[in-house]
Amino acid sequence: MKEYNPVCKGSVTKYVFVESPSFTPSDLAIKAYEVSQGVMIKETCFGLQITGNENEIETIVELLRKLDPLHIFVKDRGFPPGDNRRCRSNLGGARPGYFGHEFEMGLLHFISYGLKSLDSSSTPDNEPLQRKMIEKIPLPLEKLRQIIDSEVN
Amino acid sequence: MTVPVRIAQLSCGPEYSGVQNEINEAARMVDAEVFYPDIKLSELRRDFDSFGLDVRSPDLKLAIARAKALVDGRVNADAVFIASCFRCAEAAIVRNELRRFIHENSRLPVVSYSFTERTTAATLLTRMEALTTIARRRALLAREVQEGITMGVDSGSSTTKAIVMKDNVVVGTGWKPTTEVMKSAEDVITTALEEAGLHMEDLDAVGTTGYGRFLVGKKIGADLIQEELTVNSKGAVYLADCQHGPSTVLDIGGMDNKAISVQDGIPGTFTMGGICAGASGRFLEMTSKRLGVEITELGPLAMNGKWDKVAMNSYCIVFGTQSLVNALAAGSFREDVAAAACHSVAEQVFEQQLQEVDIKEPVIMVGGTSLITGLVHAMGELLQTNIVVPRYSQYIGAVGSALLASGFIKGE
Amino acid sequence: MAKVFIYPATSLMLSDLVARFGHKPLGSAISVRDHIQTAGFESPPLQMTPDDPKKGLKYAAVEVPSGVRGRMSLYGPLIEDADAAIIVNDSDYAFGCMGCARTNELVKFLIKERKMPIIELLYPSTEEEGVTFVRSIRSFLDSLKDGSP
Numbered sequence: 281m282k283e284y285n286p287v288c289k290g291s292v293t294k295y296v297f298v299e300s301p302s303f304t305p306s307d308l309a310i311k312a313y314e315v316s317q318g319v320m321i322k323e324t325c326f327g328l329q330i331t332g333n334e335n336e337i338e339t340i341v342e343l344l345r346k347l348d349p350l351h352i353f354v355k356d357r358g359f360p361p362g363d364n365r366r367c368r369s370n371l372g373g374a375r376p377g378y379f380g381h382e383f384e385m386g387l388l389h390f391i392s393y394g395l396k397s398l399d400s401s402s403t404p405d406n407e408p409l410q411r412k413m414i415e416k417i418p419l420p421l422e423k424l425r426q427i428i429d430s431e432v433n
Numbered sequence: 434m435t436v437p438v439r440i441a442q443l444s445c446g447p448e449y450s451g452v453q454n455e456i457n458e459a460a461r462m463v464d465a466e467v468f469y470p471d472i473k474l475s476e477l478r479r480d481f482d483s484f485g486l487d488v489r490s491p492d493l494k495l496a497i498a499r500a501k502a503l504v505d506g507r508v509n510a511d512a513v514f515i516a517s518c519f520r521c522a523e524a525a526i527v528r529n530e531l532r533r534f535i536h537e538n539s540r541l542p543v544v545s546y547s548f549t550e551r552t553t554a555a556t557l558l559t560r561m562e563a564l565t566t567i568a569r570r571r572a573l574l575a576r577e578v579q580e581g582i583t584m585g586v587d588s589g590s591s592t593t594k595a596i597v598m599k600d601n602v603v604v605g606t607g608w609k610p611t612t613e614v615m616k617s618a619e620d621v622i623t624t625a626l627e628e629a630g631l632h633m634e635d636l637d638a639v640g641t642t643g644y645g646r647f648l649v650g651k652k653i654g655a656d657l658i659q660e661e662l663t664v665n666s667k668g669a670v671y672l673a674d675c676q677h678g679p680s681t682v683l684d685i686g687g688m689d690n691k692a693i694s695v696q697d698g699i700p701g702t703f704t705m706g707g708i709c710a711g712a713s714g715r716f717l718e719m720t721s722k723r724l725g726v727e728i729t730e731l732g733p734l735a736m737n738g739k740w741d742k743v744a745m746n747s748y749c750i751v752f753g754t755q756s757l758v759n760a761l762a763a764g765s766f767r768e769d770v771a772a773a774a775c776h777s778v779a780e781q782v783f784e785q786q787l788q789e790v791d792i793k794e795p796v797i798m799v800g801g802t803s804l805i806t807g808l809v810h811a812m813g814e815l816l817q818t819n820i821v822v823p824r825y826s827q828y829i830g831a832v833g834s835a836l837l838a839s840g841f842i843k844g845e
Numbered sequence: 846m847a848k849v850f851i852y853p854a855t856s857l858m859l860s861d862l863v864a865r866f867g868h869k870p871l872g873s874a875i876s877v878r879d880h881i882q883t884a885g886f887e888s889p890p891l892q893m894t895p896d897d898p899k900k901g902l903k904y905a906a907v908e909v910p911s912g913v914r915g916r917m918s919l920y921g922p923l924i925e926d927a928d929a930a931i932i933v934n935d936s937d938y939a940f941g942c943m944g945c946a947r948t949n950e951l952v953k954f955l956i957k958e959r960k961m962p963i964i965e966l967l968y969p970s971t972e973e974e975g976v977t978f979v980r981s982i983r984s985f986l987d988s989l990k991d992g993s994p
Contacts, residue, residue: 282887289882297857345865355860356870358877358891365890372439372468373499373508375890376492376941377855377873382474383938384857390969391858394979445944446912449919451894454887474938491937492944518910523946550895550911 300351322361329361438465441510445492459557470499470508511568515545542567563662581637585834588645591687593617595625596831605629614645640834656841668833672823679793684800704789712781720774735807738768740776779811799829850927853939873942876919
């Protein structure tokens with residue numbers, strides 16, 4: 281068994297996704313480089329991955345969020361950018377987690393809409409906590425009898 | 434350098450069981466690479482829905498959609514490895530259905546495996562080797578006739594066998610229990626050559642198979658060193674004279690068992706292994722010792738007994754032996770005990786392994802245990818078929834090796 | 846700031862909303878990062894070894910498949926560490942770490958067994974539901990700040 285010595289020990293990596301009609305991943309990258317303070321930035325098709333120590337990353341994330349708060353979304357990542365253990369070109373296909381991102385990316389515009397609504401005070405804040413399941417009420421016996429009778433006769 | 438064989442992995446759980454590296458390592462050892470078939474989320478949804486098996490685990494949905502991409506030819510691969518956690522019922526259903534789906538709808542060789550955290554690259558090696566052989570050596574495996582003078586040596590865990598063939602006829606045989614791997618091989622080679630009236634230098638080509646194939650093959654300068662899954666399949670359909678169409682090859686060995694679903698002499702799906710020696714030839718060896726008969730007499734003895742008169746379940750060889758001792762102490766007939774032992778082994782192979790391959794007739798039993806008539810009878814009863822046991826079935830690996838080795842005769 | 850376990854643990858939107866509203870999201874990435882950044886024996890891709898399913902024995906018996914126990918070794922400690930949890934129940938397309946339905950059932954059960962504040966939701970499929978989704982999460986997270994959910 282080979283010994284394993286981790287690289288990027290103590291570092292934090294975050295995904296910064298951008299799902300905006302007016303802001304592209306490369307716009308985001310340009311802005312990120314301006315405030316990067318030396319952390320590693322990698323542009324991807326959906327936004328960026330940034331790697332550095334936790335405090336630096338938090339600061340940059342806050343700055344980037346401000347660029348378009350309703351359309352920029354941030355998430356932790358376990359691997360550093362370009363790690364060949366997770367890289368599509370190395371695995372032949374996308375790592376499983378990619379599909380999860382792809383799925384949620386398709387719903388982000390609803391979240392953006394929801395975030396936007398927080399700015400307006402038009403809707404009260406005591407919304408029901410979740411969508412109600414459609415309640416299935418069993419057919420009353422008498423009703424069932426009527427249906428059968430009407431079919432038979 | 435040869436181009437690596439590309440093995441598509443359809444799986445749930447190996448990364449989290451700590452065995453993904455073992456899978457990769459086993460593939461690397463046979464110059465293959467494992468990859469995930471690349472699909473899009475939209476294809477995943479569409480193909481999972483259209484497959485119709487409504488499982489809950491997302492990684493199994495992904496495996497189903499990836500299998501569809503392979504069968505449709507949207508992703509190219511040379512072979513398929515299906516893996517999921519041992520004891521997961523949901524995954525076992527998917528594994529079985531995908532194996533069948535790929536087998537029936539493509540020419541891709543498939544092996545499915547259920548792993549635990551203890552699975553190692555060494556355990557997976559023979560399976561990976563067989564997958565790569567089928568992918569890489571289809572032309573070699575297409576051989577139907579032995580030519581020239583060739584020898585095959587099968588260095589198995591229990592016994593070592595050698596066969597010398599000349600112009601499609603067996604002319605020499607050698608057989609002995611395996612002690613020292615090399616010494617046993619040398620002895621059976623000498624016996625087989627003497628019987629054939631030939632010398633080493635008369636041989637045009639040599640092949641080796643079995644657990645000791647690398648050691649023996651290297652020492653005697655074999656032209657072909659090949660795992661036993663493909664070699665035994667080839668040997669079985671050759672000896673049973675059913676080289677075309679489907680067949681099932683069953684080899685209950687000394688250490689592990691093989692069940693292979695074969696099409697035109699080429700394995701499509703296969704399984705090998707065994708939970709315990711209780712489901713192997715070893716248990717029958719112990720039974721015959723306890724009954725005070727030669728292993729060759731166990732079969733005929735069992736044929737005269739009734740298995741259901743003795744309670745026996747050799748799921749574990751220790752408990753199986755205990756049942757055996759108890760039954761004899763309680764006054765059971767030796768014939769019934771012999772029949773119960775044969776039935777118990779057959780039942781376990783049936784329950785644990787034959788569920789993993791498609792049983793298509795003819796079912797050919799090979800290997801040393803195929804000579805135990807009681808075992809063949811018990812298996813036939815379970816499978817509801819007349820099992821074929823060809824001549825020289827105990828030499829199966831050696832015959833397969835000798836046959837395939839003729840593809841290496843100079844000028845071919 | 847509360848530590849909030851997110852389900853699916855790989856969720857981008859939950860991770861974002863928890864952090865956006867001032868709390869710490871606990872998801873797969875935290876545990877995976879731990880594995881990737883800890884020296885030991887090489888076991889790509891996740892640096893999970895056969896020892897991880899053994900650690901998972903704390904949460905599931907040995908008869909439970911190794912993949913469940915391995916995944917539980919990632920999630921169990923996070924659930925124990927969490928102050929609250931957000932669960933999106935129709936997460937049918939979260940793969941990899943969340944790729945096993947049996948693990949996911951056990952994860953949800955262990956969250957509920959801990960009697961911590963929980964909010965259960967479904968993914969939004971309309972703009973109106975997006976509003977409900979975001980507002981519900983914000984109300985829930987706000988309630989954690991004053992310790993009375």
